Structure formats: structure tokens, C-alpha cells
Amino acid sequence: MAPDASDPTLDALVDAALPHVAFDGWSPATFEAAVRDADIEPALARTICPRGAVDLAVAYHKRGDAAMVAAITDADLSDMRFRDKVAHAIRLRLQVIDDKEAVRRGTTLFALPHMAADGAKLVWGTADAIWTALGDTSRDVNWYTKRMTLTGVYSATVLYWLGDDSLNGQATDAFIDRRIDNVMQFEKAKAQVKANPLLKPLATTLEKLTAGVKAPSQAADADLPGIWRDTNPPQ
Structure with a gap:
């Protein structure tokens, strides 16, 4: 079971570890x-x-x-387009990082084959936190596609940001805008497929196939990445 992130003792351990991470990474030596x-x-x-x-x-x-969630909650996003809200949330996630080297070392750690699942779960959690903070209410397959897409955008952004030495991170800002543009182009293409009479049967079939996909519940299976619910159970 994962440790409770709100535990003050855990918080003290993280604070004590950070000065050592730059030299020893997230290693046993750092923990000791x-x-x-x-x-x-x-x-x-x-x-x-x-x-x-x-x-x-x-x-x-x-x-x-x-x-990041606290910063999103405090920010006035009312005049922003939704795509700009997502981009702003990604920027806020980077801004709250107080130790770039700790993230660099963490990226190295979670890139290891036996740690890849943990790393994927953390990035998925970040994407989920962004969508939830921005008020996403989807509970069907869109719950997954939104987070999957944002996971890719955020992962690429972090890797770019780690190597960015531009003034005030201007290059990273531009990179985020380009990635969001890519996502919007993908969404536009999806809409065109649905509107195309030749492809509409395919779109309808895909919708039927994914109709049983539901977002995780808040009950016992809340820690799972998702579950399949049969919308037509046997009588």
C-alpha cells in the first residue's frame, strides 16, 4: 500500500531527503x-x-x-478557453516544483523497467488531478481518453522542461502550446470522422463497443485504472 502523502512524518522525510537527492538520487543512501x-x-x-x-x-x-490543485483552485480561469485552462494547469504543475534535480532523478528512477508501472501511475494521477480540478464530469470512455492524451502531453513536457535553459522557460511554454495544438487537431479529426457519412457506421460501431466502459468508482475499486461494466448483463 502506498504511504499517506498527508502524513507529517512522511513530509519531514521528503524534506530531509531533497538535499541528498541531487547527489545520490532516490536511493537507499538518500533514505538513510x-x-x-x-x-x-x-x-x-x-x-x-x-x-x-x-x-x-x-x-x-x-x-x-x-x-498544483491548490494553485488551480486559487486561479481565475473564467476568461480562458478550455484548451488554455489545460495548458495553464500544466504550467502550474511545473511552477510548483521546488527542486528540478529531484524531478530529474525521479524521472530516471521511474524509467527503470521494474519501476515503469509506478511511473505511469504517477503521471496518470497528475493528468487525473488536472482534469478533476478543471471540473471534468465525464464518466464514460472519455474519462480515459482525456487522461491518456494529457498523460502523453505532460510526460513529453516534463522531458522537454528538464533540458530547457531558455529565459523564464519560454521554450517550454511554446512547447506546451504546440502539444495542446496537436491534441486539438486530433479532437477535430475525431469530429470529422463522426460527421463523415462514409465513416459514420464505423464511428457508431466504436461507440457501441465502448459503451460499457465506465470510469472507476469511488468505492473499493477506486485504486484501479478502470473497469469494464457490461451494459447488457444476461437476464
């Missing part, structure tokens, strides 16, 4: 140093973070998501 510097009993630290520094890296990412 964080436990020592935060003056926390090793047994308690291991209870909170069974995977050591990996759990600290996860907590650091989730802390950024929480800060």
Missing part, C-alpha cells in the same frame, strides 16, 4: 540520510516507507500534484 537528518526512528520510517526512497519519490510527486 533522510531518516538520520529528520531524527526519525528507522523502524517507523520503514513502516511509513516500506520501499524506502522509492516511496519518498512517490510522495514528492504527489506533493507537487496537491500544490
Whole structure:
């Protein structure tokens, strides 16, 4: 089970780890140093973070998501087009990062084959947090496609941002706008397919096939990426 990101002891461990991450990455050495510097009993630290520094890296990412959501909530987005709201949310997610090297090291960690699932889940969580904060109410297959698309945009943006040395991140800002443009072109193409009488039967078939796809519930399966619900159960 993942550690509780709101745990003050976990928060103290993350803060203590950050000065060491630049030198040792999210490694056992960093975890040991964080436990020592935060003056926390090793047994308690291991209870909170069974995977050591990996759990600290996860907590650091989730802390950024929480800060982004707070910033989105405080921002006045009423005059923005929806595409601009999404772009602004991505920029806010980058702005709340207080340690670029920690993100760089985290990206390296979660690129490892045995950590790829954790990394994918974290980025999906960021995309979900953005859509939820912006008021997305979709509960069908669109719930997935929105998050899947934004996951790709955010992942590419972070990689670009890590290598961006332009003034005030202007190159990253332009990169975000280009990626959002790509997404809008894709959405336009989807609309054209639905409007094309020759392709309408295909679109209708796809809609029927995906009609049983529902967003995760808030109950026991809330931690799953999604479930399939049969809209026509046997009688």
C-alpha cells in the first residue's frame, strides 16, 4: 500500500531527503540520510516507507500534484478557453516544483523497467488531478481518453522542461502550446470522422463497443485504472 502523502512524518522525510537527492538520487543512501537528518526512528520510517526512497519519490510527486490543485483552485480561469485552462494547469504543475534535480532523478528512477508501472501511475494521477480540478464530469470512455492524451502531453513536457535553459522557460511554454495544438487537431479529426457519412457506421460501431466502459468508482475499486461494466448483463 502506498504511504499517506498527508502524513507529517512522511513530509519531514521528503524534506530531509531533497538535499541528498541531487547527489545520490532516490536511493537507499538518500533514505538513510533522510531518516538520520529528520531524527526519525528507522523502524517507523520503514513502516511509513516500506520501499524506502522509492516511496519518498512517490510522495514528492504527489506533493507537487496537491500544490498544483491548490494553485488551480486559487486561479481565475473564467476568461480562458478550455484548451488554455489545460495548458495553464500544466504550467502550474511545473511552477510548483521546488527542486528540478529531484524531478530529474525521479524521472530516471521511474524509467527503470521494474519501476515503469509506478511511473505511469504517477503521471496518470497528475493528468487525473488536472482534469478533476478543471471540473471534468465525464464518466464514460472519455474519462480515459482525456487522461491518456494529457498523460502523453505532460510526460513529453516534463522531458522537454528538464533540458530547457531558455529565459523564464519560454521554450517550454511554446512547447506546451504546440502539444495542446496537436491534441486539438486530433479532437477535430475525431469530429470529422463522426460527421463523415462514409465513416459514420464505423464511428457508431466504436461507440457501441465502448459503451460499457465506465470510469472507476469511488468505492473499493477506486485504486484501479478502470473497469469494464457490461451494459447488457444476461437476464
